[in-house]
Amino acid sequence: ADIDVFDIELDQHDPKEIITSVKAMEPTFGGINLEDIKAPECFEIEKTLRKEMDIPVFHDDQHGTAIISGAALLNAAEIADKDLSEIEIVFSGAGASALATARFYVSLGADRDNITMCDSSGIITEERAESGDVNEFKQEFAQDRPAGDLADAMEGADVFVGLSVGGLVSEEMVQSMAADPIIFAMANPDPEIGYEAAKNARDDTVIMATGRSDYPNQVNNVLGFPFIFRGALDVRATEINEAMKVAAAEALAELAQQDVPDAVVKAYGDQPLQFGPNYIIPKPLDPRVLFEVAPAVAKAAMDSGCARKELDLQKYAERLEARLGKSREMMRVVLNKAKSDPKRLVLAEGDDEKMVRAAHQLVDQGIAEPVLIGDREEIWEHAERLGLDFDPEIVDPEEGNLAPYAERLYELRQRKGVTRREADELIEDGNYLGSVMVEMGDADAMLTGLMHHYPSALRPPLQVIGTDPEADYAAGVYMLTFKNRVVFVADATVNQSPDEDVLAEITKQTAKLARRFNVEPRAALLSYSDFGSVRNEGTSKPRNAAKMLHEDPEADFPVDGEMQADTAVVEEMLTGDYSFSELDEPANVLVFPNLEAGNIAYKLLQRLGGAEAIGPMLVGMDKPVHVLQRGDEVKDIVNLAGVAVVDAQSNGQ
Template structure:
């Protein structure tokens, strides 16, 4: 099947369409229903009657946007009518939900007359926290938006006009920065004079462009004062008329610093690009085909051409999904009455700033592992970059508060953390630890310092104030990598081949001389293997924690820390723990990496270490020792181990958390089974620390839960060591290194 047939099947598959409504409160009992509807609903109704702003407190209004269209200018389809536009409006709702967790009702109005359309939308104000106008033809779209903004006390935003303006505006800020051009002095040529082009030109004025430097062309040619007089051009075009001779697009592009295409594909030639000023900016944003292809624009010049299009298969995609979800997120969360020019500018500047930051590995992978680094081919963030939400929305919210169009005030720092939590429970949990780490920065050694991921992670650890990173590796290579990545970062480096490491070799020899290591071998190990160097630094107190394992097998990375640092005074064994986060639940899985067939003593020790780790995430541990047996239902050596370990823990006066076992996995995690079938259990709530009977079970379980259960995994976190050490999995991403650095830093704080 072709794309069209695939799309038809996608939309008609049961249930038809792309959206549904789900409840957010319990509706299982009669009491639930009486609270949700009659008679309980009367109380919030009367509160809202006394103060309408309480609708934001009691209803979904504050997270609900109306996507409204009359279908007169749909995508590239034109005037297809209100009913035919519904798949597009549903799709818009999907994007709101996917990128900013905003709920949407799509409203298709069979109204083409401005008064009737405005009256219909205005009457729906009590329902929504904001209105997104969509696919309405010019010039009616200008009047409709302006009237509704004036007449309504909630934000009204026509994305077709302003979305492209904001995203391309971010691109303009960065293109001008890279080319060292002053926006106020740039000559800018527009191809297109519809709603999007007019709004974009106006927005560029907000960014510093001069009206006299903007030349706008419609399908007839340059919009000039002569044409205004002779042809009676509409007011929205007249505002950009220039007192120059009539001409065509080629005339307008000659000598221009920037071309902005919001018209039709294929109308710009190589020769026209060649006629532009030195190092031109070409934003050819017609869809699906740009005014000139990326290849032709680059081939037209020998100097730098910064090119942007509306397509995802070229660099610098101008995609409106980078704007409207996050603009509305910030506006809704301060209960804004409007979306102002300052709020739009704040969004553009936040996007521009984000493009200058290091790009997460997950985003790079999503785009085929192509390099993404601030420069001519990366001036706009990618739509799948999760950081857009918690960087753009707070900036917009702050602008709304500064301008006085918000109904409520928020702490933007705390707000950014709440937004980050919307992206997943793991981010919320890691924020707890990272905030603790920032309170007292620890010195964390990164053993594989030559690796690019380690360098990038070190830069983020330093920038975010999580710890003081120390890269172990070749100084020259690390500095070259830092320069190549464009990182504004001067790392602390220990080069084992160039710096003094004698005391670490001495200590390694002292510790291992009766384990077959000579003094010369100790010296060679410290200089050749940064795992030994980092372990000795931590053991000697010159670093507070160690991270390793990114380029090594887990056992080979773990061996040096075990030999040099060893386990804690109260521990005989180390263990690897994963924290798995679900939408509304967090569980800790142990042991998943170290002990193959632990005894009951080892299981008990692992449980205590894991409970301590859970508390570092502000989780009160409830531990279950797992088996295929429930409380003696099967008697053999395998089921006896977790049962005896649980009994040992319950008898230990130092154990101050709930623990029980042996039990099956569903018994441990389903509260109803515990309370209804095994009311005698020490656990009266579902367990959040799950201790597996052997390494196979733990490793299999965490991987199944991650891949099939939709869990996000953080770890493995090594517990039971004498000083903080964490061994990563090979191929971990930068965010994993940063997260484990935070965990290691908090471990070190606790040891202090």
């Protein structure tokens, strides 16, 4: 959550002394998270501090589990088709966490009369409360029912919530519950009943959550308090109230229903993560929690009147996303431009699962209008299995109706050795079909390459669409983002040994691309020589290209070369020994002398320099076409789709 925190231990055991010490720290801190204070003292401490302080005070042991398990309960009830207001809930444990969780479930919509709480002596009944057998806090959930133990309470229950000790629940007790039971066995390290035992106890669906990371549906407080505090601090909230906690739980529940990023799936051993009985809450390593939960909490604070600062929530979410890395900040610029005027985008390998997932996100976020080329049944099978609720446009080559496209392909390639019959065969290839659709104006842009080697994916669009009339060459560009810097690297994918004309053209096209990301280009043509220190055929190419650009009125940006890479990016070197350079600031467009150097450099910067790479982005084409790398993740497809849409907008399509 990117919050500065201080871990402070107090050598005190008297609640009044703890209250006094915490209150005295108020001028220093924006909020205070209380940890490891047992019941019932924790209730008095938190209640008093919340009343007497004007900053958020939050006891995580009470509310953290309540919020995270509450999110799980919302989704579990939906999956099990149970009405939250009608379900019977049994608690094992009546400490601080259990009491706070029960109260929170009521805030989410559960009926207090349907909550049965058990402590070590059995069911908390009104009879026990009247006899003074339970403290004032437990009395809140005393039920008018016969005395009994946990087994009696669980009979016919819809939900079991364990916040006690391990091994209390047997398979027979699970079998006694209502149909499709929900079991949150959250004692650590050993749950009240083991995951396998609970699952194997019945033939119907058992929705199971624990506090352990080695089983599905881990209830982990780290999903809550960092992001709740982020939202509370950013609106200068005076407290963390019930509305803010409910907003956090609802945001987590909604996030679990979204498509899970490939990076999160890989972090958890490539196990399937899809909304359902085994995935009802997001994983703790999911970076989206920050910009989903914090804005929801901030909005609830503003709506409930405890915020001292108003935020534009859309801009706030974007600022939060930027905290996760410069690449997200840069891509947000492009994706927002794309959303302003979405274009028709052909996904040439549309029956690949990643393409289907990407298409759903493009529609859901309003980035583009995807057209999937591929097997219709396979596309729908992917969408149904993944639970993607959308109706994409599909072009299935096996269904025919491709004659106009085949005829156009034949017209374009008949003097390149392609016969009419060969055109009929080629047009069934998604890369050729997509290219012709874009060339004819039936689509505005195209993505391909996910399942092909880069050269074979690039060949059809080059043959059909070709380069821009004002550009004789296409090039591949990567945007590399560091913590506080962005550089565009060209050419890393297309031109093997460019001469000065090609280098000059690549530089101009890359500068145009930089401006689409709202970056004013400063270009350096790189070599192993600095401004003529070595003179040979190799160093003369970037030197001559720089001269050509100095004389080109279209090159309306600072450019210089040849120069070494460190000269280009280190300000002290530019302003020291080379103060005569056209660059008065470090370059952000780096043009390499050949493909080999460019490709090696970007991969080293990515793997060893900590850069995040976006691309390759194809520049110089007559119409927007971008070629993915084999194995790209869904986020890469979505990002490159946004670039393609902005390209189409720039081309007036």
